[in-house]
Amino acid sequence: MYSRRLELSVGAFVLLGALCLAFLALEVSGLASTGDNGTYRLSARFDNVAGLTTRAKVSAAGVTVGRVVGIRYDKATAAAIVDMEISQDFAEFSEDTSASILTAGLLGEKYIGLSTGGDPNNLADGDMIYDTQSAIVLEELIGKFLLNMSSEK
């Protein structure tokens, strides 16, 4: 009888561990949420991606629609190419969609904001977004500001 209770509690313990693993996978790391209906890939060319990292989120109208999966340097254009995986649920971005690198809060993480345009044709897997706005680099901003100050005098 005693050993039966012991077996039960060890079994419950292991199951609880499995349950927690599932919780961490689904609720905390959101493992399943991107893989529901598959994803497709978009790329964007930026002059400057300072501060953007892989796994940064991609949002449209404030809703997360995908994440950054790769950042590479394009030698030919001397620009950065950012690869994004967008959830199939949000497949309708027009061809003149623009992408900009934004910051969550004053010092928060960098993320990519997509704002869709009016073009009737939609972007498809592997397409490139050319209409982009680069990351704001604080040092450059301050530099310009100081320059303006001194030239006004």
Add this chain to the structure above:
Amino acid sequence: MIDWIAGVGRSTLSQVSDLGRASLMLMQAIFGRSNVGVYGRLTVDQIYAVGVLSLSIIIVSGLFIGMVLGLQGYTILTDYGSEQALGQMVALSLTRELGPVVTALLFAGRAGSALTAEIGLMKATEQLASLEMIGVDPLRRVVAPRFWAGVISLPILSLIFVSVGCLGGALVGVSWLGVDSGSFWANMQASVDFFDDVFNGMIKSVVFAIVVTWIAVYQGYDLVPTSEGIARATTKTVVYASLAVLGLDFFLTAVMFGEI
């Protein structure tokens, strides 16, 4: 001066021979031939002793640490107007660092010291010698099941700790301080990666489990079989295991998350 150098040499030699004996013990305990049925049964018994019985302290600590993270994180993040990052902060601290480390430290204190004392008591009352004379290897019969039980239990406890901690953080952040529930969880899910964060945290936990349990069973098996010896070995288990966890954590963090 010469004496001092000789002292350093002597203590180095004794450390190295300690490590050697501990390794030999582990090898013999794990890799000897054995009857899987009987030892599996003994391991289940030990999972109960080291795992199930540590559950309450792990759940309570996890809940409170998660709640403190929520509270502290909120006051800091509101200064920068980015309290929506609270979920991310709580979850990342827990999965990467606090979960594996604090669980291992608590485990060393709760289960590690108990393992040392139990094996030490069996040695002091000649139960280990008695097993040997009956023709049963105490390394296989006593040490191995406890070692495996520790290695299995600690990662499970760590998973539970992290989960409860995240819920604790959500409780404080969302229910009490009014962070938007959607952005709390969405932010968490966007920034926590299953393989980079949860999985690496679990690898840490497995490494800690091996080291802590190894130290605990070795200290028990190798102690001087008197009441003073048991007391000293129990203290040593907690001190050595805690130091080993914190030191290893630095190296593992450097290897896993260093390049980010």
Add this chain to the structure above:
Amino acid sequence: MTASAFVEIEDVGFRRDRRVIYDGLNATVPRGKITAIVGPSGTGKTTLLRLIGGQLKPESGDVRVDGVSVQSLKRAELFQLRKRMGMLFQSGALFAELNVFENVAFPLRVHTDLDDELIRLIVLMKLEAVGLRGAVDLVPSELSGGMQRRVALARAIALDPEMIMYDEPFAGQDPIGLGVLLSLVKQLNQALGLTSLVVSHDLQETLSIADHVIMIANNRVAFEGSPAVMQSSNDPLVQQFLHGSPDGPVRFHFPAPALEDALS
């Protein structure tokens, strides 16, 4: 004599840390008899049992049990040999988490494939032999020290060994408990034809049942022979030990510089 010896100890040297325990120890334990190992405290009588059981290895010399050198055996072979020896530890060393029945059944479960009914029968028989069949469902902590030792004795004879080693079986017993254990040791020896090896400080009681005595002192065997011969020995060391004189070849004072030097 050698033909009937169960254990032969030949020129054994042993040190613990840097302290010499034995230096050229020679002794034999005759088969089927009760052999007492006596000697002043700290001379390593228990160590001798551990050498015979293979738990310790001698630095030099040879320990043979039934003609087999114990120190040359591999771990598995050693465990095989140990099935033929029982050992009763000073504290009894019962497994605290098992009850009396399971303690006695333990060696049977580990080493035999007997079914539960047969094991039950054997366990009850062994417990009957030590007079504790009624305590079968108790746990060790519910037993007195003497009863724990008797259960441990039942466990030691569970596999019908050829030899039993007793480590201080009489220590700390009241006269009744001591008498019970004494008669048990003697009965088991006669009934089962066991070779018995008793380490004890209770000299007179032990000598009353022993057929053969080995006295260890000063790192070697000081006397070996029958109890009667020992009583009439005129070796001053043996006489001091037999009569418990405070001073003699074994000094009352721990070795120290002369008192005058220490005080000045």
